[in-house]
Amino acid sequence: MNKPLADRMRPIKLEDVVGQEHILSKNQILNKTLQAGHITNMIFYGPPGVGKTTVANIISNMTNKKLYKLNATNASIKDIQRIVAELDSFMTMNGVLLYLDEIQNFNKKQQQSLLEYIENGKITLIASTTENPYHYIYNAILSRSTVFEFKLLTKSNVIEGLKQVIKRINDEGKTLVEYEEEALDYIATASNGDLRRAMNALELAMYAAESENKEQVFLTIHIAQESTQKKVISYDKFGDQHYDILSAFQKSIRGTDPDAAIHYLARLVKAGDLNSICRRLLVIASEDIGLAYPTAITIVKSCVDAAMQVGFPEARINLAQATLVLATAPKSNSVIEAMDRALADLDQKDIGEIPTSLKDAHYKGASDLGRGVTYKYPHHYENNYIQQQYLPENIKNEKYYGSQNNKMEQRIFSYLEQLKKQ
Structure with a gap:
């Protein structure tokens, strides 16, 4: 049976591999390591079709070790045991080079079965994976290997x-x-x-x-x-691509770049990931816009509700409106900053009790306990404001909210200052 063209025409020399100059060019670490004849445990990480298997094959031809190839998709511990059984034989007197493709499909126990032999040097591991190795590969394997990231080809x-x-x-x-x-x-x-x-x-x-x-x-x-098949955009709903695109989407909106924001939205729309888009838009409206444009959350919620109701393909229009509203809006992170400062104090400080004047006084006997006795009802005072202590005594001088330099929050700041002067 004829091999596919992609297999028959694999490069056999490092200099014939296209792309990956950041690790394969003459002065880069992987090239220098191989030219020195020093083959160590390696993990090749990157998308499919970018040269991981090709480079592994080239490395195997540069060593006098016995080569074994396994694909973790269909291999088992028995396959590893068969390799181990041949260690120290005449065939493997120079050691074993194991190329393990798709290592992320091995569970922890299967990965651990290699540890002893990687540690004593009888097996040199070259593993490849399309998933982030720091999420899917056992730490003990990672600590004994060098991770090389293969980039998407231009x-x-x-x-x-x-x-x-x-x-x-x-x-x-x-x-x-x-x-x-x-x-x-x-x-x-x-x-x-x-x-x-x-x-x-x-x-x-x-x-x-x-x-x-x-x-x-x-x-x-x-x-x-x-x-040629229809162009496929790389996207894995439960992997790095999912989080990388969502991250780029939010950072583009935060950076007030409507063109980049729409680009990343288009990737998410192409993948049909409606729930993730809606959830992220609602978060951004409060995290990155917040009080600089308080009604943004209302607009986004309406757009999100409409998108969920109509579904794709029409939902793309509602989502684009929400994205452009947020991307072009003034920005403020004072909301999340205030919340995170308050949460940090709960973890790190002795916050003390709620002031007695603020405690619930809607029951018989509450006044006997001093509950609410000294509380001043703001609506009974001019401009509905009266100075009194609301924070617990231990943290009464803490400041969590800080208004930022945008028109809305500057108005808020001026309003608060006027009340305090009064």
Whole structure:
């Protein structure tokens, strides 16, 4: 059975790997480590199709250790036990290099089964994962390994990789592949940084473009469009991508960048994650806008309710309105600052009792206990205000709310100052 083009055309030298210059270029740590012949336990972390398996294969060819490959999706402890059983044999006298793909699918017990042999050096582990290793990999494994993050490939990286593959095919002499630059550009754009997906599209396009003699292929933009799947935006509702996009969404709104805010909203809409969008918008309205524009929360709540009622695709319009209201509004974090200061005092200080004058006095005998006796009802005084102590005695001078430099809070500040002068 013919291997897929992506497997047949894997680079066999580090210098042929596209992208990942931050770890693979000459002066970077991974390249320097490998050139020195020092192979340590490593964890490759990054999205699919960016070179993790390719680099692991190249490393395995640079060592004289016995290579074993496992995929944690379908491997078990028995597979590890079979490898362990061969340790110290003639075949493994130089040690074992274990490439474990998708290590996040191993549970804690399965990961722990490797510990002893990683620690004594009989097994050198190279693991790859698309999930954040600091969330999914056992700490004892992490502490004995170096984590290398593989970045999403740029469009130019993907085009370079496709051209490398086409050159190799042409050098083999069996098929001559020619192409329009627009065809490779379209495939690279649709692959969204995943070279494997781009190569699968290229392979399909080559079959579609074969001439009658099957020895010459010409890739046009039309063939590329027909052979390429709809562009997929990376998104995992329970993984890093989910939180990274939500984080970028909120920070763009907080930074008063409506264009970036709408961009990240579009990613979330594309993923169909209505609940997460609504929840985050409601939080932002109070956390980042707050008293600078107090009615923002009312507008956002109306937009969120409308979005939940109509659902996608129309909900995108309500969500965009809420996003732009928040992104263009004046900003203040005085609400969350005040709340967090008060909560911190509850944890860190002896706050003392509620003043007796403020305690509930709506029961028989309350006055005998002094409850509410000295309380002054503000509505009986001018401007509905009278100075009296509301905080507990131990923290009576604490200040939690600080008005910020926006029109609304400056008005609040002036109002409070006038009352105090009175």
